Amino acid sequence: MKALDNFLIPFIGLKLGKHHFDFSLDKSFFESYQYDEFEDVAANVQLVLDKKSTHLELFFQHQTKVLVPCDVTNEMFWLPLKSKLNIIVKFGEEYNDTHDEILILPHGEFQLHVAQYIYEMIVLSAPAKRVHPGIADGTLKHEALNHLYQSNTQSPIEEETQETDPRWDKLRELLTDKKK
DSSP states (O other), rough: GGGGGGGGGEEEOSSSSEEEEEEEEOOHHHTTTTSSSSSSEEOOOOEEEOOOOOOOOEEEEEEEEEEEEEEOOEEEEEEEEEEEEEEEEEEEOOOOOOOSSSEEEEETOOOOHHHHHHHHHHHHHHHSSOOOOHHHHHHHOOOHHHHHHHHHOOOHHHHHOOOOHHHHHHHHHHHHHHHH
């Protein structure tokens, strides 16, 4: 993890007030965590560290583009991501990171490693289902989409011959009567 030493922030020598840090990330950052969901990455992370007399406040935000395959067509596309993360760093007897927004460092600590927070912020901002934007606006032409559209459309003959439950028919009549 020697490559992640750039993410060590020595806060002991900083004056009280706000301090800005910028990080540019690529795929190698995620490879150091053995995360291979992204084919390529272009990320810019801004960190504002606000040093107070008794604690630190960290404000992370990122704008990232990741190259991922579409879950519907497997077509590669650049997915834009962005999110924010706020963390309060307090000092106590022992290290404790069980709370999502509060980190407790031992009193003798003089630096903070922020790579894990950046990694989690970006990975968690990626949606579970990744769909090519061309599917929604209709500009993507792909063979898989043609098969999906054909399998989802029923012929009018099939719709007429489907039997319905008479109890549901009565309920539908109530809904249509209400709209009139």
